[in-house]
Structures are given as structure tokens and as C-alpha cells.
Amino acid sequence: MKLNRPWWQNISLTGQTVTEHIVDDPVQLALQVSRRLPAGSRGALGNTVAKLAGERFPSVAAIGFEAAGERANAERSIDSAVADASLADADFSTKRSANKLAHLADVALSLGDADRAEALIESVPAEARRASWFAVAARIALYRGDHDGAVEFASRHPRNAHLAQRMLGEQAVFAGYVPELPAKVGYSPVKGRVMHVLTNSLPHTSSGYAQRSHSILKSLVEHGYEVEAVTRPGYPVQVGVAWAAGEDEIDGIRYVRLLPARLGQGLRERADQQAALLAEEVRKFRPAILHTTTHFTNALAVGAVARAFGIPWVYEVRGQLADTWASTRGLKALESQRYLEFSARELDAALAADAVVTLGENMKRQLVAGGVDEAKISVCPNAVGSPFIDEPPTKKDARAKLGLDDELQLVGTVSSIVDYEGLDLLIRAVALLAPEYPQLRARIAGDGVALPGLKVLAEQLGIADRCDFPGRVARSEAIFNHAALDVFVVPRKDLTVTRSVTPMKTVEASAVGRPVVASRLPALEELVVDGETGALFAAEDEHALAQTLRGLLDDPERAAEMGENGREWALSTRTWAANAATYENVYERLVG
Known part of the structure; x- marks a missing residue:
């Protein structure tokens, strides 16, 4: 191309x-x-x-x-x-x-x-x-x-x-500002065409959000849909990719970039600008359905365009971004003007959309409690596709590829490294266990704002030589970083956002046959069957985490059995192929 x-x-x-x-x-x-x-x-x-x-x-x-x-x-x-x-x-x-x-x-x-x-x-x-x-x-x-x-x-x-x-x-x-566009008379959509409007995407962002978007688009193509993805105005130049092309094609999926010479001044002007630029892409591609994701600024533009062209639109609630914002600001933030208005605008978007998709049952219950009609909400959880549904690499092979000692006891994660992930708790738990387990190592693959602090903490606790921070790993290498671990750990802090949002990494870890140890939070309880596919521990309790890890390190046969159960659970309940059927039902209901 x-x-x-x-x-x-x-x-x-x-x-x-x-x-x-x-x-x-x-x-x-x-x-x-x-x-x-x-x-x-x-x-x-x-x-x-x-x-x-x-x-x-x-x-x-x-x-x-x-x-x-x-x-x-x-x-x-x-x-x-x-x-x-x-x-x-x-x-x-x-x-x-x-x-x-x-x-x-x-x-x-x-x-x-x-x-x-x-x-x-x-x-x-x-x-x-x-x-x-x-x-x-x-x-x-x-x-x-x-x-x-x-x-x-x-x-x-x-x-x-x-x-x-x-x-x-x-x-x-x-x-509560809402952009408006004049009605587009004579628009003729092409049945089977769907346009997804995204915040970011591959190849410039490799987050769980971008991976989920790409997996959804690929699964829809496999179900016979024509798809196109459009990212927010200014992306990816705004995140430092000055050499970005106007389009990217990955696995046959076309990503269109909205790159004007200048962005509007302030969020209101940019909402109007996004709606106008998106309308031009809709005119070219002629989709029958628009599909966008959190947060609500995407919904403002998509809703305006859908009304102008007379086509239905879907709002996919992938997180509670008001809670993410508040998570670093203390309890007072939950009473702030921004938090209250942020939450209200997210609810407005879900109420206005013709259909709503979300990731888990906890998030669905919150939407229903906010007044969204339960009948228009579908749950499409984070899931796995190839290579995670293929036969996974063995722990020995994964370690050989990554240059890791086969005799080590590795506990860790593959994650964005931000404060609410609670990875400092993992470092502290490893420090508690280190005297008893000379082969124990923590391996934390990924990058983020909290990474430098984790390295300093490991040094302060005297276990810097027990901690491996390989940094951001390529998507093709992620499965090996999962498979190389003895135990996959998700020690998220107990916050409003972590209680409701289900991450993708635990599903991937289960799919490659690794037991998952996670904080006992409602969202994670949807993903870890305690005692069967992994184990849950009291959130923010390093001693509880250490004790839970000790139980699996001392009983590798039990850990292996949990990993096998986890893979069976993931392949039977968490695949993109199954999700594609749900999306197809949503789309067919909207276009009749």
C-alpha cells in the first residue's frame, strides 16, 4: 500500500x-x-x-x-x-x-x-x-x-x-455542549459497511484498547462486514508520530487519520471539527452503521454525524474514564465539577446511542442503574484470538526464546505500568518471599509513568537483582512473556475504576495456561474463578499477596492445573469469534 x-x-x-x-x-x-x-x-x-x-x-x-x-x-x-x-x-x-x-x-x-x-x-x-x-x-x-x-x-x-x-x-x-450538523439529504448507505471511530489504534499505540479495536475489526471482516476505522483528529501526530501517514493498513484493516493543518482551539471547537471531518469520511465510505468507544467526546461527534446522515450508531463503553481521572486525585475528586459532569456526559452518550456495548456485567449494571435500557445493552468481554487460541508455547520454549533461566520461579505481568495497577505491591510481596525462595524473580513487562518508581522501590527493598523490567514488548512477543511466567499477577488497587473495568491481560494469561493471581475486586472476579483458574487475594495487602503466591510456588502441580482450567475457560467463553456473533446481532437489530 x-x-x-x-x-x-x-x-x-x-x-x-x-x-x-x-x-x-x-x-x-x-x-x-x-x-x-x-x-x-x-x-x-x-x-x-x-x-x-x-x-x-x-x-x-x-x-x-x-x-x-x-x-x-x-x-x-x-x-x-x-x-x-x-x-x-x-x-x-x-x-x-x-x-x-x-x-x-x-x-x-x-x-x-x-x-x-x-x-x-x-x-x-x-x-x-x-x-x-x-x-x-x-x-x-x-x-x-x-x-x-x-x-x-x-x-x-x-x-x-x-x-x-x-x-x-x-x-x-x-x-453539555453538543455539536450539530445540517441534515445530509439523499444519503444512501451501503448495507454491511460499518465505520468504527477510535481514540487511537495500531500501529502507533499498542495498548489493550488498540488491540481490542483491531481484534473486533478483524472478526467483523471474517463475518462478512466491510469495515473502516477512523481515529480522532490529530492522532497520531499529537502523540509524537510526526511522520504519520494519512492511512495505515494492518491485516487488511484500513485506518484513516484525520490530520488537518490545525486543530480547533479548545475542546468545543475540536468537537465541531471532529464532526465535520468525520462527516466527510462517512460521505466517502457510506457506512450503514457508526460505532464508537469511550470517552464521550467521540460520542459527541459520532452522534452528530449519525443524526445528520440518518444512520444508527453504537456506543461501546470500555471503561469509566471519569473514575480513571479521579483515581490519582483522592476521594475529593469524586465530588468535583469535572467528575460529576464527566459521569453525566458518559451517561448521556449511552442514553443517546441506538445500542450500547460494554465489557462486563458490573459495567452493564452501572449503566442500567443510570437509566440505560437494559434491552439495548450487549456485553462483549475482552477476548482472545490467534495466536492466543493456538497451542501456546511451553514455559521452557518461551524462556529459551526470551533468554531466561529455566530454573527460575517467575511471577509477574505484561501490562501498562500505571499507579492503579498496584505493581508496587508485587515488588513488596516478592521482597517478603525472597529469603525463602532463592530462585524467585519478578518480571514486569511493559512501560508507563510508574515504571521508574518501581525500579527505585526494588532498589530500596534490596531486590533489584530479583526484578526484571524488559520494558515495552512487541505484540508478537507478548505471548512468550505470558508463557514464561509461573504465575501471572494482577495486583490492582481498590479504586472505583478498578472495581468496574475488566482488563484484557488476565484473559490472555489464562489462554496460554497460566494461573492468574488477582486482587479481589468485582471486575476481576468476573475473570478469575477463585481456586479453579487462579486465586484472589485481599486488594492492597502485600502479605495476602505473598501468602497466595507462596501457595502456588509450593504446589506447582496445583498451579499447572489452574492454568489448564484457565485455558479451557478462555477458549470456551472469551474468543473474538464469539464476540463477533454478538456484534452481528447488534448490527442486524439496528439495520433490520
Whole structure:
């Protein structure tokens, strides 16, 4: 396939993305860039930056420490700067002094410490507050979920006009703005054509979301549908792929990129822009059904286009993204303006759609409790296809391929490495077991914002030599990383989001015949039959996890039996072929 690379649009989008990040959150931009570096070099580079910055540039030093996963050192850099006599006695009428505190507050906010950030900016007298102060105050308000406060602060200084415009757009969309398009008279859809509208996709994103989307599209093609996928405007250039083509084709699936020269300013303009760009793709492809996924901004555009063309649309609820947002902000976030409006908009999308698909029974019950008609909800759980349904590699063969010692006792996971996965609990449990099990190792394959901190924790606990962090693995290698383990572990924290959202990784682990040890949470109880396909333990209890692992490490025959039961369960209840039949029923019901 000949790749059409819209270089001019990509260059323009890249410039706009960088500029907006500098205006909206420059510290977060620096951290995002650091997280795109290879996992092996991230820590060393972060420490080098911190060392070079030293006491002269404490904000830069703190960013370096954070990139390296050394949160305590990052916090100490901020504290030492604030405590410095020259800063404490500063004349806040000078621009330099007030800006310095604003920069430190920005760094504190990037560490997730909104209280510290707020205390820093409040120490600046009202008469010394300038553009940078109001910009940080707006970012703190947004972090706390206060859209109205974010708009108010961003609008207080003329130099923050672009930031204010973006804050206003976000405020409007979360408050209920809905884009509208004029009716498209004479539209003639082609029966059997379905367009999926996605947030991201292969090959530029390899998350569970992208894998699920691709598996669904392939299974629909096998059932005789013509499919096309369209990703959100600006993707993948916005995530750093400046060389992206206008289309990608993978396994015969066509992914269309919406790459305008510039994106709309703020979420409201981008909702309108996405609807207009999507309408043009619908005119070209002529689908009979539109199908989109969380979060609700996708649904806004798809709903507008479906109404304009007079065709039905499906909303697939793959997660509770309001809960994901709140998971890093504490219990107060659940009462914030953003959380309440986010949840309301997600429910609006499910109510407006002609059909709803979700991943599990817990998520279905939440939708029904919110007023969504149970009759229009279908459950299509995360599932497996080839190569996971094929005969899996043996543990010995998988370890040989990955260069791992066959005598080791390996416990671990293949996952995105973020805080709510609770992988620090796995490190702590291994530290508890290490004295009794000289061959025990933790192997955590994947990448994410929490990875540097896990490496630091392993060093602090004295088990760095017992922990293997191979980083992000290619999709073709994922099955070997599953199969190489003795026990697959999912130690998720007990949060609103983890209680409802079912992950894909446990199904894949079961499919390759590995026992799964997981936190006892409602969503994971749907995926692990306690005592048969794996074992459940009390969430956030490292001693309970250690004891559960001990039971399987001491009884490998029982562990092997659980793995066999898990494979049988996965192949009988969790395949994309079975899900495709459910999607087909949904589509046939919509188009008659």
C-alpha cells in the first residue's frame, strides 16, 4: 500500500501540539518527552539532568528526579528551593521572584501534589501575581476538577488568552455542549459497511484498547462486514508520530487519520471539527452503521454525524474514564465539577446511542442503574484470538526464546505500568518471599509513568537483582512473556475504576495456561474463578499477596492445573469469534 504522508499538515500539527503544551503545561510536556525515551535510559538521563541542574535550577532538578522515578528527591528539590533564604526574603514585587514560585508550583503539580502547588502560589501577594501565576492557578483548578475556577483564573491576564480559550472550550463540552450538523439529504448507505471511530489504534499505540479495536475489526471482516476505522483528529501526530501517514493498513484493516493543518482551539471547537471531518469520511465510505468507544467526546461527534446522515450508531463503553481521572486525585475528586459532569456526559452518550456495548456485567449494571435500557445493552468481554487460541508455547520454549533461566520461579505481568495497577505491591510481596525462595524473580513487562518508581522501590527493598523490567514488548512477543511466567499477577488497587473495568491481560494469561493471581475486586472476579483458574487475594495487602503466591510456588502441580482450567475457560467463553456473533446481532437489530 502506498503511504500518503501529509507532511505539511503533520509539521503544522506538531508545532501546534508543542506550543499548546508549553502554554498549557510546560512541566508536563518535559515529563511526557522523558517518558517516550527507552525505559533503560530514562533513569540515567533524569539523574544526569538533576545533577547538572543542582541547586541553581531546582525546578529542572525536580523534573529530572521525577523522570528517574525518584519522587522523594524531587520533592526535596522543591522544598530546598522554597526554604532558600534568598527566595524566602525575596521582594515579590520583582517579576523574577514571583515567577520562580510559580514554576515551583508547576513542578509540584506535575508530581500530583496540588496542595503543595496551591500553598506555593498563595504565598505570592496579590499585587505580585502576574500571567505565570494565573496560568498555574488555572492548571491547579483544572487538576482539582474545577472547570469554572480554571476559566476564571486563565481569563484574568491578557497574556493567557490562548489558555483561557482552551479552558472555556473544555468547560463548555463538559457542561453539555453538543455539536450539530445540517441534515445530509439523499444519503444512501451501503448495507454491511460499518465505520468504527477510535481514540487511537495500531500501529502507533499498542495498548489493550488498540488491540481490542483491531481484534473486533478483524472478526467483523471474517463475518462478512466491510469495515473502516477512523481515529480522532490529530492522532497520531499529537502523540509524537510526526511522520504519520494519512492511512495505515494492518491485516487488511484500513485506518484513516484525520490530520488537518490545525486543530480547533479548545475542546468545543475540536468537537465541531471532529464532526465535520468525520462527516466527510462517512460521505466517502457510506457506512450503514457508526460505532464508537469511550470517552464521550467521540460520542459527541459520532452522534452528530449519525443524526445528520440518518444512520444508527453504537456506543461501546470500555471503561469509566471519569473514575480513571479521579483515581490519582483522592476521594475529593469524586465530588468535583469535572467528575460529576464527566459521569453525566458518559451517561448521556449511552442514553443517546441506538445500542450500547460494554465489557462486563458490573459495567452493564452501572449503566442500567443510570437509566440505560437494559434491552439495548450487549456485553462483549475482552477476548482472545490467534495466536492466543493456538497451542501456546511451553514455559521452557518461551524462556529459551526470551533468554531466561529455566530454573527460575517467575511471577509477574505484561501490562501498562500505571499507579492503579498496584505493581508496587508485587515488588513488596516478592521482597517478603525472597529469603525463602532463592530462585524467585519478578518480571514486569511493559512501560508507563510508574515504571521508574518501581525500579527505585526494588532498589530500596534490596531486590533489584530479583526484578526484571524488559520494558515495552512487541505484540508478537507478548505471548512468550505470558508463557514464561509461573504465575501471572494482577495486583490492582481498590479504586472505583478498578472495581468496574475488566482488563484484557488476565484473559490472555489464562489462554496460554497460566494461573492468574488477582486482587479481589468485582471486575476481576468476573475473570478469575477463585481456586479453579487462579486465586484472589485481599486488594492492597502485600502479605495476602505473598501468602497466595507462596501457595502456588509450593504446589506447582496445583498451579499447572489452574492454568489448564484457565485455558479451557478462555477458549470456551472469551474468543473474538464469539464476540463477533454478538456484534452481528447488534448490527442486524439496528439495520433490520
